[in-house]
Amino acid sequence: xxxxxxxxxxxxxxxxxxxxxFALLALFAPWLAPYPDQGMGTPNVIAKLxxxxxxxxxxxxxxxxxxxxxxxxxxxxxxxxxxxxVAFSLLIGLPVGLLAGYFGxxxxxxxxxxxxxxxxxxxxxxAVLLAAALGPGLLNSIVAVAVTWWPWYARMARAEVLVLRxxxxxxxxxxxxxxxGRIVIRHILPAAARPLLVQAALDVGPALLTASSxxxxxLGVLPPTADWGKMVDEGRKFFPDRxxxxxxxxxxxxxxxxxxxVLGDALRDREGGKRP
Amino acid sequence: MTAPLLDVHDLVxxxxxxxxxxxxxxxxxxxxxxxxxxGSTLGIVGESGSGKSSLLRAVLxxxxxxxxxxxxxxxxxxxxxxxALRHARHSIGFVAQNPFLSLSPRLTIAQILAEPLLARGDxxxxxxxxxxxxxxxxxxxxxxxxARRARELSGGQxxxxxxxxxxxxxxxxxxxxxxxxxxxxxVQAQILNLLMDLKADFGLSMLFVTHNLKVVAHLADQxxxxxGGSVVESGxxxxxxxxxxxxxxxxxxxxxxxx
Numbered sequence: 001x002x003x004x005x006x007x008x009x010x011x012x013x014x015x016x017x018x019x020x021x022f023a024l025l026a027l028f029a030p031w032l033a034p035y036p037d038q039g040m041g042t043p044n045v046i047a048k049l050x051x052x053x054x055x056x057x058x059x060x061x062x063x064x065x066x067x068x069x070x071x072x073x074x075x076x077x078x079x080x081x082x083x084x085x086v087a088f089s090l091l092i093g094l095p096v097g098l099l100a101g102y103f104g105x106x107x108x109x110x111x112x113x114x115x116x117x118x119x120x121x122x123x124x125x126x127a128v129l130l131a132a133a134l135g136p137g138l139l140n141s142i143v144a145v146a147v148t149w150w151p152w153y154a155r156m157a158r159a160e161v162l163v164l165r166x167x168x169x170x171x172x173x174x175x176x177x178x179x180x181g182r183i184v185i186r187h188i189l190p191a192a193a194r195p196l197l198v199q200a201a202l203d204v205g206p207a208l209l210t211a212s213s214x215x216x217x218x219l220g221v222l223p224p225t226a227d228w229g230k231m232v233d234e235g236r237k238f239f240p241d242r243x244x245x246x247x248x249x250x251x252x253x254x255x256x257x258x259x260x261x262v263l264g265d266a267l268r269d270r271e272g273g274k275r276p
Numbered sequence: 277m278t279a280p281l282l283d284v285h286d287l288v289x290x291x292x293x294x295x296x297x298x299x300x301x302x303x304x305x306x307x308x309x310x311x312x313x314x315g316s317t318l319g320i321v322g323e324s325g326s327g328k329s330s331l332l333r334a335v336l337x338x339x340x341x342x343x344x345x346x347x348x349x350x351x352x353x354x355x356x357x358x359x360a361l362r363h364a365r366h367s368i369g370f371v372a373q374n375p376f377l378s379l380s381p382r383l384t385i386a387q388i389l390a391e392p393l394l395a396r397g398d399x400x401x402x403x404x405x406x407x408x409x410x411x412x413x414x415x416x417x418x419x420x421x422x423a424r425r426a427r428e429l430s431g432g433q434x435x436x437x438x439x440x441x442x443x444x445x446x447x448x449x450x451x452x453x454x455x456x457x458x459x460x461x462x463v464q465a466q467i468l469n470l471l472m473d474l475k476a477d478f479g480l481s482m483l484f485v486t487h488n489l490k491v492v493a494h495l496a497d498q499x500x501x502x503x504g505g506s507v508v509e510s511g512x513x514x515x516x517x518x519x520x521x522x523x524x525x526x527x528x529x530x531x532x533x534x535x
Contacts, residue, residue, distance in 0.1 A: 169377060169380040169381075171338065172370060172372060172379075173391060175338065175368070176365065178391055182394075191381075
């Protein structure tokens with residue numbers, strides 16, 4: 001434990017703990033939520049818009065559902081949206097950047113111009129457009145955001161490869177007659193992946209914010225699934241008199257996004273000292 | 277005498293000039309010829325910018341050649357491309373200047389030494405382990421070094437590993453680019469002794485590039501002094517060392533003494 005604090009700093013460790021807590025809540029939501037059926041969307045109209053109390057720690061929403069249970073179930077959607085957006089983006093961006101950077105020439109030109117086209121659009125606008133075109137749903141909104149996200153990783157991977165390609169150990173491998181595919185995977189990828197993974201950790205926060213924005217605009221998951229962005233939107237009608245409806249999911253978004261950012265920073269600081 | 281192992285004729289290497297209307301740049305290697313008989317060592321000496329590294333990189337097929345020819349073992353070395361080139365590269369071993377840069381920091385010594393063997397198509401297993409341990413012991417390192425990483429080694433040990441890697445495929449030709457420049461003086465001597473032993477034991481042919489005449493004088497049969505991309509003086513080591521005909525060569529000898 002003390003080793004972890006030394007590595008990530010106090011803030012980083014705290015944020016890691018927070019992220020793990022949210023992850024566990026998301027994973028075991030049906031067992032941890034006080035009212036699992038309400039968390040999953042069953043209305044409870046006799047207790048509409050109740051303020052926070054001993055029975056409903058975070059109050060209830062306009063359908064009488066327990067705010068805490070909804071926030072716990074919402075963690076599933078937000079967590080997976082943030083992680084999957086970054087994962088999909090890495091899955092596309094990393095190979096594109098590796099190929100463009102390693103082979104250079106026309107492959108580089110072609111791949112990077114495609115990347116530029118995606119970067120030319122304002123990200124949220126493009127995501128909204130795509131989400132609207134694909135229709136609502138969790139997977140669709142994740143795909144919509146990932147499409148605007150991957151070019152950043154492609155550019156970063158390319159920049160890393162351009163540096164690594166000239167490294168003497170990469171040159172040594174090619175002089176030994178190691179195949180190009182193996183050079184990329186064995187000698188370049190491991191070194192290029194580290195800064196990218198740090199960036200990915202930093203990006204989970206903004207990614208889940210963007211996914212929540214889409215939900216807020218009604219382009220995310222369909223009701224009655226709990227989602228933080230959607231919940232903030234629902235609570236807007238009752239704000240500020242019944243502030244808890246929006247505040248609970250809003251604070252959850254804030255905390256989780258902040259936690260990922262601070263943890264990413266801690267990882268980056270650690271990485272910064274180790275770059276050759 | 278039999279045909280030379282490596283024969284370079286009128287080699288010109290020129291790096292692209294920047295910009296559309298820029299005048300063509302001066303060639304980095306300007307009509308250089310050399311001939312290396314099998315089993316002998318050629319020292320290429322010159323200050324930085326003399327073109328010695330470009331010449332060597334051309335022999336390694338790392339930079340494109342503008343004109344001239346390179347013949348290796350009777351074959352037109354510049355005519356080989358693609359997968360055939362990858363395969364043909366096995367006949368040249370390469371040792372770079374800084375072992376900590378030329379050995380991947382993320383791999384163990386075993387993984388590093390396995391790379392050339394795997395590239396040749398060897399299967400991983402006990403035989404490969406034995407082969408790698410033998411390579412290390414030839415270069416004066418115990419087999420338990422296989423589990424280490426490059427950053428856990430001293431400069432001299434790391435350079436021994438990179439020599440072991442260069443020898444992994446029994447190359448006909450060993451190309452060394454300033455192999456001792458990144459090492460301190462006592463370690464330099466050890467590495468030179470190792471190379472001398474390897475040369476004696478295996479009849480290695482070597483192309484040894486350095487800015488330090490003194491370093492190569494013990495090892496080389498022939499010397500070639502380069503300046504500004506061309507050869508200014510060449511001949512048998514003893515002749516060049518005892519009676520240098522160029523002022524520049526004398527200056528280089530002085531540099532070696534100072535360093």
